Amino acid sequence: MESVSLADLPPELQLRILEYLEPSDVFRLRRTCKALHHVSRERTLWISILCRLMDQNTIFEPSFSIPRMSLLQLEYAATSPDRWLRLVHRGGIQNGSEEPMLLRPCHSVVLEDEDEDEDEDEASHSSTSILQNILSLHLVLGGRYLITVSDLWLAVWDLEALGRVDLTNATPLAVTSAIFNRVLLAHRTPDKQGLRILLTSYGDTTYDFYIYEIYPQQKDPKLLKIAQCTVGNTGLGMSIYSMSKNYLLFLRHSSLNLWNFSIGKWCSMSIDWRHHQTIVTESTIAILYDDHVKVWSIPEERHFTRDFAQTSGTAPSFPPACTIQIPSSEDQGVQQCEGLCDWYSGTSQRQFFDYQYIDSQYFRRFELHIHGDLSHGEIIEHDIISNFHDNPWFEPGLVCNNHVVAYWMAENRIHVRTNIVSTGRREKIKTAAEHHEIHDRETMNSSPECNGSTFILLADDSLVEEGFYLCNFCPFSGRLVYVHESGKVMIFDFLSRPPLDDSISLVYLSPRLVNEDSSFHQTPKPANVSELNIKSARLRQLPLDSNDRRRLGSPNSEESTATT
Incomplete structure (x- = not known):
């Protein structure tokens, strides 16, 4: 049978094949194959690629107004996670051998309102009143929607206009009065088009749970x-x-409690109180202990029979569907456990969790696999991660393509670390010494893309670890949001935005790296904070070095790109 090259196939077949490629591979074909140049610029191709990446990374779909996006905007959005990973692999420290570099953002914005004289009611309220005394915030994965909670207000902000309009007098997309002093969680609605927000508060005698819902792309959300x-x-x-779908799960000492808020009923069961974390999949609940994981199926709706007011008596005990041993030879107990961000609960995302053992200098990353009939499961160890600071408080992990991104605060700095997670399974290793030996050998023999990379996202003497819940990061968009000590909401973008002129071709741009002692990235004092207002922000493209030009096919390089 005569072989047929990709260039000889009909355009519709070329399009279907290119839909499964990574964005960087599409650009390589565009630069090197004239026959594929036209199909590589098809808008439907980039819509398919972006939708696939959003699904792969569990991104909130309304973060991108796809029907209104130009080809260039689609290309920028689809290449965002790849540009972030190229950045961290190019300049981050490897294996803890050096001090991490400080990232220089492409754009810096302050979300504020200078008018403080408006009436503070739900019909007329200023951004200043909404943003005063912020207690928590959440940047929805995708980087467009920001949730803020103050002592009076719950608000959702649309950040799509950053760099396009003046946001110094910004108003939220939606706002409502709220009571909050405990936990903020955000999830997609079951149809993936809306957001559900959990707020909790507590007093001397009660805990209160509130579930809010918003569809941000409605005409009047x-x-x-x-x-x-x-x-x-x-x-x-x-x-x-x-929180997952119509369920809220919480642990109270030795009881696991599930609230089905769609019908207003709940169920509970007794568990061993020495737990570290939970993992909620589409159909199961897993409880993590020192050396094992217990798995139960999510109860059917008929089992939700009790009202929350019925709190008397001891919760019944149910045997787990299966118990899975964690491959560990550590003698010490677990000092810290962290899994993926709760945004991924109830989804098909891979289930990772990290253990740091007492007196250990490493985090050990595991992945939980549960058989479809719940009869058994397996826990795979993926990596040993160096701990660069004493007792850092890690935030839950975030997914960026085939990487897990973790960020934490130490020494008045926000650090971020990106580790690749392989799709294969590692052979079982019996001892910690064998783990360290294999880890060191792989570190020496592998390329930088196979190792973890660490950066400093923010260096600010005003940062305090007690206020770390006032910080959120989205690797898919390369956006960091945090609350400065002045109370102002600071937004840093580490990836370039698409130019206003759509005739300009896409070039993979990465933020500059600066030395640790550089003062550029120090957050300004309140007196100078206006310098970062969106009104004065300007889109700028960073110069490329010769390696970038060769790799990306810049028009100024010898290997010219067909994107011009």
């Missing part, structure tokens, strides 16, 4: 309270919250 309940405060304390 509203924050609607769709459910609330009150639980008695027994003095045992609440811990480990997770």
